[in-house]
Amino acid sequence: MNFPLYKRMFGFVRPFLPKLTLAIFFSVIVGAIATSPVPLIQTVFDDIFQEKDYFLLKIVPLGLAGLYLVKAALSYVQNLIIFGISWELIVSVRDKLFTHIHHLPFGFFEKNQVGQLISRIINDVSIMQSTITRLLKEFIQNGIMMIGLLGWLFYMKWDWALMSLVIFPLVVLPISNIARKLKRLSHQGQELLGDLNSTILESFSGVKIVRAFGLEPQEIKKFGKTNDAYLQVMKKNVKYIEITSPLLEFLGIASASVILWYGGSEVLEGRVTQGTFIAFLVALFMLYGPVRLLFRIFANFQVSLAGAERVFAILDMKEEKVREGDLVLNGFHDSIEYRNVSFKYPTRSTLVLDRIDLKVPKSHAIAIVGMSGAGKTTLADLLFRFFDVTQGEILIDGKNIQEYRLASLRNNLALVTQDTFLFNDTIWNNILFGRPEATEEEVIRAAKAAHVHDFVQKLDDKYGTVVGERGLKLSGGQRQRLAIARAILRDAPILVLDEATSSLDSESEKLVQEALHNLMENRTTFVIAHRLSTVKHAHKIIVMDHGRIVETGTHDDLLEHSGLYRKYYDMQFRDKNVDGDSMTQTESHEVQ
Known part of the structure; x- marks a missing residue:
């Protein structure tokens, strides 16, 4: 029994205790009323029929109808309370989980698929919380009914009661084994449901690529494989859940058969009245209903535990500990400086940035160029504090950015990716x-x-x-x-343009370049680009390679030095010239 997990699950219910207490009180009354037919049946057969009491014959049916009217009303009210609490809990836990995920480190999103996270927020929370409240109500109501019926059985014939209940301990071990298997299957089912969400999300988000490359059969096959695996798990789940009912029903009938034979013999010998005999059998048959439901509740609760473990696995993850100072960055006045900055991602072992020294005065535009994987975007990400530097420091107006409040820092930054x-x-x-x-x-x-x-x-x-x-x-x-x-x-006074014109055609690029030039005036701008035509007018261009700054200067200066920048420039514009020459030759051929 995982009592700490139970405690945490029911901890969410604590704010609703007044309402829940009222619902439990109603459950007790409903459970008690459900046992009322037993003494009434005994009264009918032993008193009314034997004594021919017509007055009681009129009162008993009216009393039974009245009791069940009260039972119906209380059942309705308790269901309103329980299911209302259930939905409030679902919304509350989803809010908490969603908020917590937003405060986890960036590395968390590298390790976890979006579809799996959706599954945990939607499916696991729903299974965990709705099951808690619903099963709690059913457990209390059926538990009270079972205790009441057992009380009547022992009150009428304690020796018969012992005989009829001796077989129930035999099912405890099989039910416990079934519960463990259900918990494991529920874990598998929820994982597969998360995989289904991921497959759907990827396939529909990239529908243009899927259709362009004719990947529909592969996507359908991929979805079908996961869907079939989910089906097999659910079939096993149903098999184990449903086996409890026929097992208990058979044992119940076997027990009743013994009482029917043994008790019937005592009735024929005149040691027991007909009313006691019939009432005992009715109570015994009624008892198997709540017993069967309680075993099913125990089995279903394992499903809820599986959902809870997946939810708490996320909630137990430590939120990103961002070191914040008390300074508020109200505007930007002097410069941004990277001082001996090195960085590696938490999930990787190699440095992405290696001993970066860079100073950018206010209102200057600095261009960052280099091959893919050189560390250009990471350099800008550190300014936003999506990650913190592994070594060194970044300063704005002479202050380490970790001394500023995070919200005030990001309020002074704008990003186009x-x-x-x-x-x-x-x-x-x-x-x-x-x-x-x-x-x-x-x-x-x-x-x-x-x-x-x-x-x-x-x-x-x-x-x-x-x-x-x-x-x-x-x-x-x-x-x-x-x-x-x-x-x-x-x-914002500080602007980061990460390939901001990469998706534009020539006409759009011209229009946006005009807008960006106006926007960049009197702003400090980091322009990350592959296309060197977009960075020619920057105050300074830095060339990055394998996480280090290898060249620095203006466009003209870098071209004169015949270094890496010149190599990139020649590659881009040679290709462009070749394309232009080919086009010219084609056009000339068409004219001829």
């Missing part, structure tokens, strides 16, 4: 996300600056157009411009 993320909401709300308190005039001004306003006016619903999941209804260039509008609206 190469992987544009838009919410499944209106164009207006996606821009407003940059600064929720912005006025209508400010939103439209930002949209115009990013050249969003013109294409929005051509849409049927204008700014009220819903962009679809991740902006699926917009083109790549439109999505990128929308993200830039969001950054413009934020109006």
Whole structure:
């Protein structure tokens, strides 16, 4: 028995104790009323029929009907209370789990699939909390009914009661084994359900790639394989849950058969009345109902435990301990400095950044170039404190960024990434996300600056157009411009553009470059780019390779030195010239 786990699960119920106590009180009354037919049957056969008491014959049916009317009313009220608490608990625990996940380190998201996290928030919490309240109500109600019926059995014939109950200890061991198997199967089922969520999420999110490469059969096969595995687990689950009922029913009938033979003999010999005999059999048959349900509750509770273990496995993870100071960054006045900064991800052993020294004066634009994996994006991520440096320090206005409050630090930063993320909401709300308190005039001004306003006016619903999941209804260039509008609206003094023009066609890039040049004025800007044509006008260009800064200078200076930057430049523009020559030859051939 995992008592600490039980304690934690029922700990969530503590705020609802007054309501729960009332529901339990009603359960006690309902359980007690459910046993009332036993003494009434004995009274009918031993008193009413033997004594021919017509008055009692009228009173007993009315009393029985009245009792069951009260039982029905109390059952309805207790169900309202129990299921109301159940849904409040589900919402509460989901909020807690969702909030906790948002405070976990970035490395957590590298290790866990989104589909698995969705499964834990939706399925596991639902199984854990709804089962707790529902099973608690059923356990108390059926427990009271069982105790009441046992009381009547021992009151009427204690020796018969002992004879009829002697077989029940025989089922305790098999039921315990079944419960352990159910818990293991429930773990497997929830894991497979998480895999199904991940498969669905990936397949539908990348539906364009799936169709373009004709991957539908593979995706369907992948889904079918996991789905079939889930089916097999659920079939085993049903097999073990349902075996308890016929087992208990058989043992119950065997016990009743013994009493029918032995008790019937005593009735024929005149040692026991007919009323006692019939009432005992009725109570015995009624007893198997709550006993069977209590064993099923015990089995089902194992499913709830499996869900709880998966939920608590997340809640027990330590939240990201971000060292914050008390300073508030109100604006940016002097410079940003990386001083001997080295960094490696918690899940990896090699350094991603190695002894970086860099100083960026206010209002300067610095471009960061290099091959994929050189550490360009990581350099900017450290400024936002998505991760903290492994060695060295980053300073803003001469103060270590860890001395500033995290919220005030990020309020002075704006980010546009190469992987544009838009919410499944209106164009207006996606821009407003940059600064929720912005006025209508400010939103439209930002949209115009990013050249969003013109294409929005051509849409049927204008700014009220819903962009679809991740902006699926917009083109790549439109999505990128929308993200830039969001950054413009934020109006932060420090701007990070991570491949901000990578998804734009030539015309869009020209429009956005104009907007970005205006935006970058009087702002300190980090421009991360592969396309060197976008960084030529930066005040300084740094070239990164294998996590180190290997070259620094302006565009012209770096071209003169014939280093790595010159190599990248020649590769890009040689390819471009070759393409241009080929096009010219083709056009010439077509003219001829």
